[in-house]
Amino acid sequence: MQALNVTNVADGLNQLPSFRASSSPSNVQAAGGNVGSRQLDLRSLEAKRTLVLVDGRRFVPSTGEGTVDINLIPSGLIQRTEVVTGGASAVYGSDAVAGVVNFILDRKFTGLKADFQLGLSERGDDFNQFASLTYGTALGERGQFVVSAEYENNDGLGGCYQARAWCAQERSIVGNTPAGTAGQPSSIITSDVHVSTMSPTGLINRSLNAAGQPVFSNVALDPLRGTTFTASGTPTKFNYGQFAGPLFMIGGDGHGFNPFLSSLLLKVPVERYSLYGALKYELSDTINATLDVSYGHVKGTTLSSVRRQNIRHNSRRRLAECGPRLGVDIRRRACGAASADVRWSVA
Template sequence: MRSSTHVALNGASFLAIISAAALLLPSAAFAQEQVLQDQVDSGAPEQLDEPADEPSDGTTAGIVVTGTRLGSSFRAPTPVTSIGAERLNALGITNAGEALVQLPSFRASTGPAAQANLGGNIGARLLDLRGLDPQRTLVLVDGRRFVPSTVQGSVDTNLIPSSLVRTIDVVTGGASAAYGSDAVAGVVNFVLDRKKVGLDGQVAAGVSQRGDDGNFFASLSGGTSLGDRIHVIGAVEYEKLEGLGNCTTRAFCNSQTLILGNTPPGAGGQPANLIIAGVNTSTMSPGGLINRSYNAAGQVIGSTATDPLRGTKFLADGTPAPFQYGTLVGPLFMLGGEGQGRNGFISGLRLKVPLERVSAYGALTADLTDDVTLNADLSYGKVTGTVDGALFRDFNGTLLGR
């Protein structure tokens, strides 16, 4: 009985102290009351800490609460670069693949203005992240793989209509490797505006400041809803690029500039290698040129200085005539003379490939249920590029006499 009375007295004194503290520290009263009430309910008396002295100026001391809500694991977001349709329109670029090449993470290794003029992908706009080849860049449309258009398995972005693109997401972080070996360099996801409503059209044309490189572009896109659960979008695009001729259409190429070796190095007080204009070829002429002569056993006759037939060219009617060599004659080029010029090797290579493109795209989205959605996409495209190969040269031809 004595023990019960003691507990009751302690509980009463605690409640009295709590009431007084509530007037001084209202912000902390509830927490103290809860703790002390738990102590009373448990039947274990506790010694109450003495309250801190109040400031002499009558103000209430500040309460500082420290703590942390940081997670125990490190989480880093995947780096994503997004380009919206508004940005594409502001750039005035009518091809989404051409716009991506302007990002520093892409290398302009393919396209009408960057072509090797060889192979079967002339005019294709392939995405090359980090310069690891287009085969290492995965191209998606709405998160799904797009049909490859090259034998290497790359996607030609000419076939993706830019008029339907809502945004383009580029993933270049290490997380992109989770998509497979073709995503080692990164992933490019074209997000289409699958809820597009209405009809849009665009026509653009122009030429370069030099009056060449003409281009024409036209597109028509639209979308509509069929009921509450079905939406259809579609687009048709046509593009034609006139391209540019070979480098002789520009002054920087007409000078026939090349690096020639000084023979012997340092002769005439000049360096070993000279950057010099007026370079011609030393090993060919339009009708043919004998650079070295051989005997019946296939052995070289004499040296370049003593070969009796070296330097014999043939005119249009087959008449032999001496070939005029220049100076600094090397195994392929020389300074001056009557050669064809170094541009003869690249005269067939265009600065920009002519291209004609037709692409069409249609997509249907149907919400079968609240949890099931059906997507059906249909794509058609045709890209035609035109190039002229380098001049054919017949090396080491045999001249047979009667």
């Protein structure tokens, strides 16, 4: 861990090829739940199929899925880590299908050691504070007591679009037009990709009649298609940009490539502390008494996901207002009996 310069053993293990970088402050906000936790996932079979042991014994699960948050295992007491990547379900049960991770603690540690670290990224953000204190002493000739306490406070990283310029470039894949042309790629990897079916203020994609059927069989002939609105509700023409497909396009007026990711944090801020104590005493040559006590607290903060309306552009919505500002053509087509509904979406 010292060589890797990490403050959490899970961050070090997730760099091994046998582990998939699963739940951590860098990705849990996208998946939701257990914000700030660190879990281990062997062979990409989900964390619930990786058994976590401490000195050969099951550690108490601390998440809703029944998995172990590695934040609660004291790094100051870990002597080594044993990883079995082969299925061990025959020995441990179905929760060890992917493998077993066994943390071996230094229960014979004697003395006092402390670890203090401050760090930040090369861009001057992601500020991290870490402190660890470990103490151990012998209780006569038959007993041993060890205790370790940790505290970490990480500021995390801001929204993807704001924290990193490469994220704000909105890179994605759009279909080439026309598709299937000899000598031309079918898709283009490019930046400035926008959504062609959504607008923050609303976008009319297709006119439907009262029965819910398209007024025009050819959507290109629909005069209302491509009508968007200003913040005050005034209709205006929507700019479809280049290579406009059924979902994405290059440039134009649509929302950025991924409205969901535009506000997600690259890394959630996390504050955690943990305390672990172990007592062992030999009552006789054949009887040993042990007591392990663990306490921890993890607090992670993230932004909730935005609600994406009509991302598949397949819903039908009636315009809420048929007042004069919609214009004569829109009122006639969208508010009349023959074409009471339009297919539209907002981002």
